[in-house]
Structure formats: C-alpha cells, structure tokens
Amino acid sequence: MAEKKTILTGDRPTGALHTGHYTGSLKRRKEMFDSGQYNMYLLVADLQALTDNAEDPEKIRENILEVTLDNIGIGIDPTDCNFVVQSQIPALYELPMYYSNLVTMARLERNPTVKTEIAIRNFARDLPVGFMTYPISQAADITAFGAHYVPVGSDQLPMLEQTREIVHSFNRIYRTDVLVLPEAIVPEDERMARLVGTDGDAKMSKSMGNCIYLKDKPDVIRQKVMNMFTDPDHLRISDPGKTEGNPVFIYLNVFGTDELFRAHCSDYGSLGELEEHYRRGGLGDVYVKKLLNEIMQDVLRPIRERREEYEKDKAGVLDILRAGTDAALGVTNKVLGDVREAIGINYFSSKGFEKYL
Numbered sequence: 001m002a003e004k005k006t007i008l009t010g011d012r013p014t015g016a017l018h019t020g021h022y023t024g025s026l027k028r029r030k031e032m033f034d035s036g037q038y039n040m041y042l043l044v045a046d047l048q049a050l051t052d053n054a055e056d057p058e059k060i061r062e063n064i065l066e067v068t069l070d071n072i073g074i075g076i077d078p079t080d081c082n083f084v085v086q087s088q089i090p091a092l093y094e095l096p097m098y099y100s101n102l103v104t105m106a107r108l109e110r111n112p113t114v115k116t117e118i119a120i121r122n123f124a125r126d127l128p129v130g131f132m133t134y135p136i137s138q139a140a141d142i143t144a145f146g147a148h149y150v151p152v153g154s155d156q157l158p159m160l161e162q163t164r165e166i167v168h169s170f171n172r173i174y175r176t177d178v179l180v181l182p183e184a185i186v187p188e189d190e191r192m193a194r195l196v197g198t199d200g201d202a203k204m205s206k207s208m209g210n211c212i213y214l215k216d217k218p219d220v221i222r223q224k225v226m227n228m229f230t231d232p233d234h235l236r237i238s239d240p241g242k243t244e245g246n247p248v249f250i251y252l253n254v255f256g257t258d259e260l261f262r263a264h265c266s267d268y269g270s271l272g273e274l275e276e277h278y279r280r281g282g283l284g285d286v287y288v289k290k291l292l293n294e295i296m297q298d299v300l301r302p303i304r305e306r307r308e309e310y311e312k313d314k315a316g317v318l319d320i321l322r323a324g325t326d327a328a329l330g331v332t333n334k335v336l337g338d339v340r341e342a343i344g345i346n347y348f349s350s351k352g353f354e355k356y357l
C-alpha cells in the first residue's frame with residue numbers, strides 16, 4: 001500500500017471558533033480528515049497567537065482548550081488525529097532560525113495577509129518582530145510535519161505561497177529534497193471562504209462582534225439570527241427585497257442543505273422559490289429569519305453537544321493534547337535532523353566530521 005499523505009492545519013488559540021471558521025476551513029478539514037486517507041495533525045498555534053498577545057498569555061492558555069474542543073465538536077476524532085501544541089515542539093522554533101535567512105524583509109512586507117493584519121491592529125514602529133516574521137514560523141509548522149496538504153481558509157493562501165518559496169529555496173541552496181512542497185486546500189465557494197458577519201460586514205470576525213460561535217447556546221443563536229441585517233430597503237413586507245448580498249439569504253444558501261430546507265420549510269418547494277417570493281415582495285424578514293434560525297440550530301446542535309460532552313472532562317482534553325504532541329515530536333525531530341544535516345551543522349553526529357573519525 002502506498003504511504004499515507006500528511007495533512008496539517010492549525011488554529012490560533014485566541015478565542016473560540018465561529019461559523020466563519022467553520023465554513024472557511026473547519027468543514028473542509030473535517031471532510032478530509034473523515035476520508036481516512038491521511039496522517040492528520042492539527043496544530044494549536046499558541047506561539048503564533050503570542051506574536052501579538054505577548055502581554056496576555058493567560059488568554060492563550062484558556063483558548064488552547066477552547067479551540068481543541070471546537071475541533072472535536074465538529075467531529076474530528078482525537079483518536080485519528082494528533083492535536084499538537086506548537087510551543088512544545090522544539091523543531092517549530094529551531095527551523096524558523098534557518099528559514100529566516102532565506103527570506104527578505106521586502107518579501108515579508110509584501111505578504112497581503114500580514115499587511116491587512118498590521119492595519120487592523122494599527123501597528124507602526126511598535127510592530128513586534130515576532131509578528132512580522134510569523135509567516136516564516138508557519139512555514140516551519142508546515143514543513144516540520146512534511147505536510148502534503150494544508151486545508152485552510154483563503155486568507156492563508158499567502159502563507160502557503162511563502163512556505164512553498166522557502167521550500168524551493170532551501171532545497172535548491174542545500175541541494176536536497178528533505179522539505180516537502182505543500183499544497184493549500186481552500187473552499188471553492190467564495191461565500192463559504194469569507195462568510196459575512198451577522199451585520200452584513202464583509203467578514204465574520206471576533207473584533208467586529210458579528211459572529212455566531214460554534215458553542216453558542218440555542219437562545220443566543222436565535223437572538224443573533226433574529227437581529228441579523230437584511231436588505232435595508234425591504235421596509236414593508238410588501239416591498240420587493242434583495243436576496244443578493246443579504247446576509248440572511250447568504251446563510252440560507254451556505255447552511256441550508258436541501259434536506260434541512262425540506263425539514264423546516266413546507267411552504268416552498270425550494271430555497272430558489274422562497275428567494276423568488278422575497279424578491280417579488282410580500283415575504284417578511286421575520287419569516288426567513290425564523291427559518292434560518294431553525295436551520296442554524298440543526299447545524300450547530302450536534303457540534304455543541306459533542307463539545308459539551310468533552311468539555312466535562314478538561315483533564316481528558318489535556319491528555320488528547322499531550323498524546324498528539326508526543327506523537328508529533330518524533331516526526332518533527334526527524335525533519336529537523338535532516339535539515340541540520342542538509343545545511344551541514346550536524347557537527348557532532350556520526351556524519352558530521354566523518355573524515356576525521
């Protein structure tokens with residue numbers, strides 16, 4: 001049998017994960033994980049989270065368990081997937097030392113994701129060096145596991161591009177093939193890739209306060225859905241309404257599978273028919289929001305319940321992290337050893353100064 005390919009992905013433990021993370025990356029990750037075709041690693045990227053939270057390590061500590069629970073909640077089986085804590089894997093901070101010599105400042109400054117993040121955080125000269133260079137650290141995350149595929153949200157494409165450049169440079173300069181060239185796997189559907197916030201803002205994000213979290217309780221979900229923005233010109237029920245760009249309809253399309261639609265809506269044959277009526281006029285926002293609420297409840301209930309089950313045993317979650325991290329040490333130290341050998345800084349190993357021995 002051919003050797004299994006490796007998948008690695010990661011989350012920053014800066015807060016609980018929301019439905020935007022779910023459609024943008026977790027859903028796809030779960031499908032790939034479920035296929036049983038791959039070796040799977042899920043990195044809880046606490047070092048990356050610290051790059052702009054150095055003063056608040058307590059927040060990172062708490063959220064290590066939160067993001068692990070969110071991933072288990074969506075159905076990732078901890079017996080099939082290694083949950084790895086980044087800070088406990090030495091290769092992940094040694095490799096960036098070597099890679100950073102292969103990357104120019106100009107190249108880092110061009111990274112569009114980092115640029116956006118710098119703007120959001122209002123960083124100027126106070127920008128932490130660690131934050132500026134985290135794409136290099138992420139290249140270490142990916143290559144240390146020899147990952148072939150990296151399922152991520154589309155905002156992470158620049159990180160994968162940067163990683164691929166580092167792999168090419170490293171393998172060329174040191175005349176080796178120790179580093180595996182990874183491939184990003186992103187959602188094809190743009191609405192899923194960047195799920196709008198409940199306020200219709202371009203992106204769901206914690207800082208905007210427009211999120212529905214995977215762990216939200218039923219009444220919270222309901223309240224958030226009933227307060228969602230719709231078409232601002234749809235004032236009276238009789239007014240024609242826009243479905244395009246309307247957050248409620250975007251969510252209905254993203255989350256409302258045919259099956260869920262049929263289970264909760266008997267007045268219309270399909271979502272298309274419902275949309276048609278809304279556009280014509282005569283269909284109120286409350287009707288569609290109630291429908292969306294029922295669908296969201298069905299999507300999130302199993303995730304929340306599974307999450308709550310595991311949450312009762314925090315020590316057990318810690319065991320999951322410990323076991324995954326232990327398993328990761330072997331693979332990553334192997335790659336690290338190969339990297340040192342490729343560079344020729346393995347002085348004290350048996351191959352180091354062979355000719356003098």
Ligand code: TRP
Pocket residue numbers: 008009010011012043045048138141142150152156
């Ligand atoms: N940068 C990713 C994010 O913000 C998290 C991450 C860290 C990651 N290391 C990774 C993702 C390695 C994929 C592979 O979501």
